[in-house]
Amino acid sequence: ETGVTxxxxxxxxxxxxxxxxxxxxxxxxxxxxxxxxxxGQGPQFIFQYYREEENGRGNFPPRxxxxxxxxxxxxxxxxxxxxxxxxxxxxxxxxxxxxxxNVLTFGAGSRLTVL
Amino acid sequence: xxxxxxxxxxxxxxGEDAVINCSSSKALYSVHWYRQKHGEAPVFLMILLKGGEQxxxxxxxxxxxxxxxxxxxxxxxxxxxYSGTYFCGTDAYNTGTASKLTFGTGTRLQVTL
Numbered sequence: 001e002t003g004v005t006x007x008x009x010x011x012x013x014x015x016x017x018x019x020x021x022x023x024x025x026x027x028x029x030x031x032x033x034x035x036x037x038x039x040g041q042g043p044q045f046i047f048q049y050y051r052e053e054e055n056g057r058g059n060f061p062p063r064x065x066x067x068x069x070x071x072x073x074x075x076x077x078x079x080x081x082x083x084x085x086x087x088x089x090x091x092x093x094x095x096x097x098x099x100x101x102n103v104l105t106f107g108a109g110s111r112l113t114v115l
Numbered sequence: 116x117x118x119x120x121x122x123x124x125x126x127x128x129x130g131e132d133a134v135i136n137c138s139s140s141k142a143l144y145s146v147h148w149y150r151q152k153h154g155e156a157p158v159f160l161m162i163l164l165k166g167g168e169q170x171x172x173x174x175x176x177x178x179x180x181x182x183x184x185x186x187x188x189x190x191x192x193x194x195x196x197y198s199g200t201y202f203c204g205t206d207a208y209n210t211g212t213a214s215k216l217t218f219g220t221g222t223r224l225q226v227t228l
Contacts, residue, residue, distance in 0.1 A: 004156070033215065042117070042202050042218030043157070056215045090156070094214075102214055104147070104204075106156040 004093050004107035012113045018079045021110045023091030025072040030095060031055075032074040033104065034066060037088040049074055078112075086114045116140050118205050120219035127226045132191045135222045137203030139184040146179050146186040147204040147216055150197075157202060161188065193226045200224070 005024045013019050025032055031050045035043035045058035049068035063079040072093070078085055088111050092104035118139040127133055137146065145164045148171075149157035161171030163179035163186060171177065176189045190197055200223050204216030 035218075040221075042220050043204075043216075045215050045217065048215055058215070103159050103162060104214065104216070105159065106149075108154075108156045 004091055004105050006089075006091050006107040006110050008110055009108070010111045010113075012115060013081050014115050015081055015083060017081050017114075018077065019081060019112060021076040021078075021089050021091075021112075023074045023076070023093075023107060025074070025091075025093035026105050028095060029093035029105070030072055031093065031102070032068055032072065033092045033094070034074070034076050035090040035092065035106075036060075037090055037109070039087075043090055046076070081114045083114050086112060088112075117217060118203055118219040120201075120203060120222050122222060123220070124223040125225070127193045127197075127224065129193060129195060129226055129228055131193055132189070133193060133224060135188045135190070135201050135203075135224070137186045137188075137205070137219055139205050141184065141205070141207045143179075143181065143184055143205050144208055145206045145214060146177075147206070147214065148175075148177060148186075148188050149202045149204065150199045151202065151221075152199040160201075190224070193224075195226050195228070198224060198226045 033048040034046040037043040047057040048055045052068045065077045067075045088109040090109045091107045094102040121136045148160040151157040161177045179186045200221045204218045206214040
């Protein structure tokens with residue numbers, strides 16, 4: 001089975017620009033979550049998508065938005081980029097079950113640098 | 116609020132044991148442990164649920180004290196491959212969908228010969 005794949009792996013943008021990051025979920029998974037990981041820090045939860053709808057959001061402004069597609073792949077969009085948005089963006093897929101305790105399978109991430 | 120991990124860093128010789136602790140100020144439903152090597156994806160190690168259910172790898176064990184809101188990860192007979200940064204991720208609720216984890220700042224583990 002294929003794991004979680006993210007693209008692009010690295011990208012550089014300037015302040016004020018917009019960026020779209022993409023994620024293909026692991027086969028059989030129906031839920032995708034996005035995390036931001038600054039250098040030397042733990043990942044921070046951005047939001048989660050389940051059944052193509054946002055299902056929970058962390059402490060991130062509205063310029064962070066996302067989509068989930070019928071094939072469970074996902075996009076993270078960030079508008080009006082700021083220098084502090086420079087980070088590793090991790091996508092994690094999982095299979096939602098009744099118990100709610102689900103293993104997250106992470107992709108290797110997209111490293112965004114904002115100049 | 117972010118869980119606190121200790122120690123921040125540890126260096127072991129191959130074959131030695133280590134314990135990594137994770138402490139939360141909130142009541143917890145689940146604790147997840149991940150290991151991340153430089154430039155790679157975090158890899159799942161263990162999940163512990165309120166009520167005692169656990170899922171994880173054979174050579175790694177963990178405990179979850181619900182009353183103290185603490186979890187510990189036990190690494191025995193460490194191998195070079197254990198090197199990396201260990202993160203605990205906590206979830207306060209069973210929302211019925213995938214966990215929305217709050218991660219700690221990590222514990223950097225280095226295993227040497």
